[in-house]
Each structure stands twice: as C-alpha cells, then as structure tokens.
Amino acid sequence: MKKRIGIIITGLALGLLISFGVWQNQEVTAISQSLYWGSKGPNVVQLQQKLKDWGFYRGKADGVYGADTFAAVKKFQQRKGIKADGVAGPGTLKALGLWTAETRTTARKPGTSRGVSNRGDITLLARVIQGEAGAEPYIGKVAVGAVILNRTESGKFPDSLNGVIFQPLAFESVSNGLVWRHTPSADSLKAAQDAINGYDPTQGALFFWNPAKPVSRWIWSRTISTRIGKHVFGN
Amino acid sequence: MTKRSYMAVPFVLGALLLILTGYWGYTQNESRKNLQTNLGNRYQMAFLDLSTHVEKLQVLLAKGLVSSSPEQDLVIFSDIRNEATSAQGDLGQLPLANPALTRTNQYLSQVGDFAYTLNKQRARGKAPTDEDWDKLAQLQEQAGALNQELKKMEVTVADGAFNWGEFRREANEELAVKGRKRGQINLVKLERNMEQFPVLIYDGPFSDHLERVKPRGIKGKVVSREKARNIALQFVDKGEEKWQAVYRGKVNGKIPAHRIEVKPTGAAGVFADISIQGGKIIWFLNPRTVDKENLTMEQARQKAANFLTSRGYGKMAPTYSVKQQNIAYFSFAYLQDNVLVYPDLIKVRVALDNGQILGIEAMGYLMSHAPRKIPEAKVSREQARTMIHPRLDVQAARMVIIPTETLKEIFCYEFKVMLNGQQFLIYINALTGQQEKILEVIDTPNGTLTM
Incomplete structure (x- = not known):
C-alpha cells in the first residue's frame, strides 16, 4: 500500500513536471520562411517537434535540419500529397500548421493623398485603430488613424507608418500587445481607409489622449484641436 | 501501512508542489531576464548607432562647409542625407515616452531634407548661396552640440552600467518626463537643449514655415453656429428623410471650424466641419455601412460629379478613383482655362449600393484654392x-x-x-x-x- 502511494505521488509529480516541460516548450511562433537542409534554430526545433508529434521524425529536436529531418519532411510531404522535395516551404509548413505569416503584397508608397495605401498598411493601421479606439464612435476611429498618418508626415516623428506605429511607448495598445490579440472590425478597417483617403477630423493633430487615464502634465500643454468621444486631440 | 505514513502524504505532496512552483518561478524568471537582456541589447545598439551616425553627420556637415566643388558637394550632401535618415531610424527605436525626442527628431528630418534640397539645386548647376552656407553652419553647430551630449551618455551606456529595461519602465511611469537622472543618461535634457535651437526656414518639406500655412481658399465673413448648422444641413446628401443638425463644438485646427452633427432622428450621425470664416464645408462623413454593390464606378463617378456641381463646385475634373468595401472614392481637381490644378483637390465618397454621397473631403481645396494667373507657356x-x-x-x-x-x-x-x-x-x-x-x-x- 505504502509503495503504491509512493508510485502514485511520483507519477503525479512526473506528470506535472512533464506538462510543465511541454508547456515551457510551447512558445510557438509563426514561421515565415522556408526551412531546408542546413537550416538551424528555433524554427527548425518547432518543425522537428511537430514532425515528431505526427510520428514522422524519431530523432532529437535539436534545431539542426540534417539528413533525418530531410527524410522526415519528405515522408510527410509524400503522405500529404505535397511535392516531396524535402524542403519545408510555405505549403508544407501550412500543412503542419506552422505557417501563420500573412503573405504581404509588395509594399509601396503611392502618392495618392496620404502616402500609404496598400492592403498591409491598411490592415496595420486598422489594428492600431481597433486597439486604441475600438470602443470609440466612428469618427473617433478615423481621427486616431489620422493622427498616426499625420505623424508619418511630420518631421517630429519617424517617417514611415511602421516607424510611427512601432516607436517604443508611442501607443499603449502596441506596447501591451493588444493590437495583435484582436482582428480589426469592419468599422476599424473602414476608418483606416478613410484616414488614408484624407479624412482628418483632428485637422492635423499629432497627439491624442484619454483624460480619464493618468497622463503626463506635459500633454495638457498641447494646443487642443478637438474632443471626440473619450479622446482629446492636440498638437 | 501505518496511520502516520498516511499523514505524511499531504506533506510530501505539498513539498513537491512547492518544488514545482519554485522550479516554475525560476524558469519564468530566467526567461524574463533573458528577454530583458535581449531587449536591452537592442536599445543599446540603437543608441550606439545613433551616436555614430550623429558623429558622422557632424563631420560631413563640416566638410559641406569647406567643399566648393560641385562633384564633392553632391557626394557630401547625399551622405548627409543618408546619415540623418539612419540616425532618425535609430532614434525611433529608443524607449522614450512620447513627447521626449520630437525636437531632436525634427532636427534630423531637417538636416536630411535640407541636404536633399541643396543636392537638387546642385544637380541643376546652382551653387549653395551665402544664406545656404549660414544655414549649413547653423546645422553643423547643432550637430556638434548633439554629438557632445550623446558622447557623454555613451560612456555610461558602453560601461553597461545603464539598464535600458529600467529606463523603459521609468519612461512608462513618466519619471523621465520629470527629468530625473538615471546614471548619466538624460535624454530629456538633450531634448531641452535641442528646443533652444533656432527654427530653420528653407525650401524643403520639413521647413518650419510650412507648419503655419494659411488657407488660401478661406475668405468671407464669420458664420454663427446657427448659420453653420443650416449650411451643414443643406450640404449633406440626405435623401428623403427628415434630418436635424446639432452643434458639437469648435475645432481648433488648420482651418478653425464649427463641428456639426446632422442626423435623421435617432440614427447614427453624419459629422461635418464648417469653417468659421466663410462657412465652407471642410469635410463631412457619413459612417453608414454599404453592403451591396449595384452601381458601376462610371455611374458612381457621374453621381459624384453631379453632387459637386449641385453644391457649387462645377469646374472640377476627375483624376483618381479607388473602391474599397463597396465605397468608391473619387478625387476631383479644379479646372481653370483647361489647365488641371492638382493642388485644389476635393475627394468624394460614394456608396455603391444606392449612389448616396457619403462624404466629401475638401481640405486640400480650401488650403490652396485661389483664382490663378496662369502664365503663357514658354515651351510648346x-x-x-x-x-x-x-x-x-x-x-x-x-x-x-x-x-x-x-x-x-x-x-x-x-x-x-x-x-x-x-x-x-x-x-x-x-x-x-x-x-x-x-x-x-x-x-x-x-x-x-x-x-
């Protein structure tokens, strides 16, 4: 009896340990490039782990794409009816559930009205609008989009949409990851598109803030242009 | 099996749990430290890169003052622009709460921009004027001051004594804004020094004078709120329903305006800005969702053109169109004596389900429109x-x-x-x-x- 309890406890402990171990390993990130013989790194570990889970790979998940991994990928491709070339390209990775990166259309700055207009830019802008003004009225959403675009045009901020959005500490929802947790609503997408097409309810504002939240005293020294919903806009 | 050994079970379990939690906490802490170090290294790199680029910038500006051959000038000015752009890129990666480095950023934009302007002049065979030389000297002096500050900080940063992770947290808590020192790093002080630099006026898009342009298309008397409500009500494409207009405050921007919300009773509102002087529509926007597409782009364009004519913008020609989410956007430019005036731009937003005009954006038009004296062409x-x-x-x-x-x-x-x-x-x-x-x-x- 005593022995059995001992076994149960060790089993429990082991189980817990294993699950912790697995949990630790589950920081799955998107793979956005093809992997092939000679590739190294965490992406390869993910690939090997996945192949192992599916029973195609028996070796260690050591992060080195060698002969064993090559053979395993080929085997998987044959089974799935993908061209068996031993290269883990987008198709193979997608079949394994590892390819999550969106294929972006070539980004370019058209000189329409606001310097940005490709799909990827609209979606990115819409994400930040969703994160910063998801609960705001429509015109408040357009206004937040306009502030971001005004920054790209101002010498006081980085000169690209990416630069402005990912400037550290510039936007709360980017800093805390909220932008990646929600897909933008149809309204946010439409607002992004309106902002890109030139609508600017703030008339040139570079800052916006929510007075209900703690903000620096500095911000109140700005010239306020307008208030929309919960946000104050200014320069 | 004795009773006592049963009693031991919870203790053993508890101890195991404690060990597991400890292990978990340890690994969590390790990975957090790992991430923080990585992040700190990225910041370190950005800062050191910034410092390097500013140093090169200062040297290049000095060379620009000394050089007098067109070939040299072209090379130096384009190098200046490259260094300024790189420095700006690095600056944009530093973890500083928002207002902190806007002036420094602007300085770098202006240096790059000014060098580009000089380069364009040079390419057309025009040597820098005395005035240009003075401006270059001014910029060089500023680069020197900036470089000196950065070098001071670099000593601390290179020692590794400075913790960017903590700095970031402080910036978050806005302590940095209050200007508290952490090590020898004081980017806030740097920014204050930069703010004392004189403004720079030259022929480039980031020149200071362009921030205060007056709208050329705004003339006439000041309109009251009451009048603005009527203007908005009459301008917006309403269809058959009964609408009302509500005053929503003043907008204090490029063109001071009354903000009016026009809406059919109980529905989501259409917002419109009416210029206080002259009572012009700056923009209006109907947020209605459009689910269907019944009109062709050509039909929609016709609707847009008719709408403009009915609102007093008759002499406009379409230049550009795009369709997104069943809404068509058309740009119209002003036409004078068969010359298309691109700066005087109005954008019309048309619903493709029933052709209703969902918005107009006339900021460009109002900022630049005036009857123009079009000269005789000298080139056939x-x-x-x-x-x-x-x-x-x-x-x-x-x-x-x-x-x-x-x-x-x-x-x-x-x-x-x-x-x-x-x-x-x-x-x-x-x-x-x-x-x-x-x-x-x-x-x-x-x-x-x-x-």
Whole structure:
C-alpha cells in the first residue's frame, strides 16, 4: 500500500513536471520562411517537434535540419500529397500548421493623398485603430488613424507608418500587445481607409489622449484641436 | 501501512508542489531576464548607432562647409542625407515616452531634407548661396552640440552600467518626463537643449514655415453656429428623410471650424466641419455601412460629379478613383482655362449600393484654392515632348499645375507614357522645359494609384 502511494505521488509529480516541460516548450511562433537542409534554430526545433508529434521524425529536436529531418519532411510531404522535395516551404509548413505569416503584397508608397495605401498598411493601421479606439464612435476611429498618418508626415516623428506605429511607448495598445490579440472590425478597417483617403477630423493633430487615464502634465500643454468621444486631440 | 505514513502524504505532496512552483518561478524568471537582456541589447545598439551616425553627420556637415566643388558637394550632401535618415531610424527605436525626442527628431528630418534640397539645386548647376552656407553652419553647430551630449551618455551606456529595461519602465511611469537622472543618461535634457535651437526656414518639406500655412481658399465673413448648422444641413446628401443638425463644438485646427452633427432622428450621425470664416464645408462623413454593390464606378463617378456641381463646385475634373468595401472614392481637381490644378483637390465618397454621397473631403481645396494667373507657356507641347526619352510611347498630354513638397506650384505639361505595358506620368515644366517629376501609375483591381 505504502509503495503504491509512493508510485502514485511520483507519477503525479512526473506528470506535472512533464506538462510543465511541454508547456515551457510551447512558445510557438509563426514561421515565415522556408526551412531546408542546413537550416538551424528555433524554427527548425518547432518543425522537428511537430514532425515528431505526427510520428514522422524519431530523432532529437535539436534545431539542426540534417539528413533525418530531410527524410522526415519528405515522408510527410509524400503522405500529404505535397511535392516531396524535402524542403519545408510555405505549403508544407501550412500543412503542419506552422505557417501563420500573412503573405504581404509588395509594399509601396503611392502618392495618392496620404502616402500609404496598400492592403498591409491598411490592415496595420486598422489594428492600431481597433486597439486604441475600438470602443470609440466612428469618427473617433478615423481621427486616431489620422493622427498616426499625420505623424508619418511630420518631421517630429519617424517617417514611415511602421516607424510611427512601432516607436517604443508611442501607443499603449502596441506596447501591451493588444493590437495583435484582436482582428480589426469592419468599422476599424473602414476608418483606416478613410484616414488614408484624407479624412482628418483632428485637422492635423499629432497627439491624442484619454483624460480619464493618468497622463503626463506635459500633454495638457498641447494646443487642443478637438474632443471626440473619450479622446482629446492636440498638437 | 501505518496511520502516520498516511499523514505524511499531504506533506510530501505539498513539498513537491512547492518544488514545482519554485522550479516554475525560476524558469519564468530566467526567461524574463533573458528577454530583458535581449531587449536591452537592442536599445543599446540603437543608441550606439545613433551616436555614430550623429558623429558622422557632424563631420560631413563640416566638410559641406569647406567643399566648393560641385562633384564633392553632391557626394557630401547625399551622405548627409543618408546619415540623418539612419540616425532618425535609430532614434525611433529608443524607449522614450512620447513627447521626449520630437525636437531632436525634427532636427534630423531637417538636416536630411535640407541636404536633399541643396543636392537638387546642385544637380541643376546652382551653387549653395551665402544664406545656404549660414544655414549649413547653423546645422553643423547643432550637430556638434548633439554629438557632445550623446558622447557623454555613451560612456555610461558602453560601461553597461545603464539598464535600458529600467529606463523603459521609468519612461512608462513618466519619471523621465520629470527629468530625473538615471546614471548619466538624460535624454530629456538633450531634448531641452535641442528646443533652444533656432527654427530653420528653407525650401524643403520639413521647413518650419510650412507648419503655419494659411488657407488660401478661406475668405468671407464669420458664420454663427446657427448659420453653420443650416449650411451643414443643406450640404449633406440626405435623401428623403427628415434630418436635424446639432452643434458639437469648435475645432481648433488648420482651418478653425464649427463641428456639426446632422442626423435623421435617432440614427447614427453624419459629422461635418464648417469653417468659421466663410462657412465652407471642410469635410463631412457619413459612417453608414454599404453592403451591396449595384452601381458601376462610371455611374458612381457621374453621381459624384453631379453632387459637386449641385453644391457649387462645377469646374472640377476627375483624376483618381479607388473602391474599397463597396465605397468608391473619387478625387476631383479644379479646372481653370483647361489647365488641371492638382493642388485644389476635393475627394468624394460614394456608396455603391444606392449612389448616396457619403462624404466629401475638401481640405486640400480650401488650403490652396485661389483664382490663378496662369502664365503663357514658354515651351510648346512639341518642344516639351522632345524632352521625353524617344523609346517611350506617349499616349496623351495635357496642361496641369502640380504642387511641390513645399507647397509651391509648377506649371507643367503632363505626358502619359507607356513602357513595357506600365504607365507613367511625366511632368515637363512649361516655362523652362525641365523634367520636374515622374509618377508611376499602378492599376489595381480597385482603382488607379499614382506614385
């Protein structure tokens, strides 16, 4: 009896340990490039782990794409009816559930009205609008989009949409990851598109803030242009 | 099995749990530290890169003052621009709460921009003037001051004594804004020093004078709120329903305005800004969702043109269109004596389900519109055409006025040309015959873009 309890406890402990171990390993990130013989790194570990889970790979998940991994990928491709070339390209990775990166259309700055207009830019802008003004009225959403675009045009901020959005500490929802947790609503997408097409309810504002939240005293020294919903806009 | 050994079970379990939690906490802490170090290294790199680029910038600006050969100038000015752009990129990666480095950023924009302007002049055979030289000297001096500050900080940063992770947290808590020192790093002080620099006025898009342009298309008397409500109510495309207008406050921007919300009783409102002076519609926007597409783009364009005519904008020609989420956007430019005036732009937003006009955006028009004195062309169309590469297939030509980045206007011939199935617009100055601009026209399924 005593022995059995001992076994149960060790089993429990082991189980817990294993699950912790697995949990630790589950920081799955998107793979956005093809992997092939000679590739190294965490992406390869993910690939090997996945192949192992599916029973195609028996070796260690050591992060080195060698002969064993090559053979395993080929085997998987044959089974799935993908061209068996031993290269883990987008198709193979997608079949394994590892390819999550969106294929972006070539980004370019058209000189329409606001310097940005490709799909990827609209979606990115819409994400930040969703994160910063998801609960705001429509015109408040357009206004937040306009502030971001005004920054790209101002010498006081980085000169690209990416630069402005990912400037550290510039936007709360980017800093805390909220932008990646929600897909933008149809309204946010439409607002992004309106902002890109030139609508600017703030008339040139570079800052916006929510007075209900703690903000620096500095911000109140700005010239306020307008208030929309919960946000104050200014320069 | 004794009773006592049963009692031991919870203790053993508890101990195990404790160990597991401890292990978990340890690994969590390790990975957090790991991430923080990685992040800190990225910041470190950005900062050191910034410092390097500013140092090079200072040297290049000094060389720019000394150099007097056109070839040297061209190389130096384009290097200045490169260094300034790189420095700006690094600055944008530093973890500083928002207002902190805007002035420094602006300085770098201006240096790059000014060098680019000088480069363009040089390429046209114009040597920098005395005034340009003075400005360059001013910028060089500022680069020196900036460089000195950065070098001071660099000592601390390079020692590794400075923790960017903590700095970031402090910035978050806005302590940095209050200017508390952490090590020898005081980027806030740096920014204050930069703020004392004089403004820079030159012929480039980031010149200080461009921040305070007056709208040219705004004239006339001040309108009251009451009047503004009526103007909005009459302007907006309402259909048959009964609408009301509500005053929503003043907007204090490029064109001071009354904000009016017009709405059918109980529905989501259409917002409109009416300029306080002159009572002009700056924009209005109907947020209605459009689910269907019943109209062709051509039909929608006709609706947009009719709407503009009915609202007193008769002399406008369509220039660009795009369709997104069943809404069509049309740009119209002002037409004077058969010359298309691109800066005077109005954008019309049309619902493709029933053709209702969902919005207008006339900021560009109001900022730049005025009757223009269009000069006689000094270069004939045929002469201008010879400026275009003979291999290109010219399809159409017209006379236009285009805006420059500095809001000046150039009178040009616009040639539509094809190369390998790709369309381009080439602008030839109608007074000097110089090529001013080249745009590539991109046809997308949703519309035509020019870039």
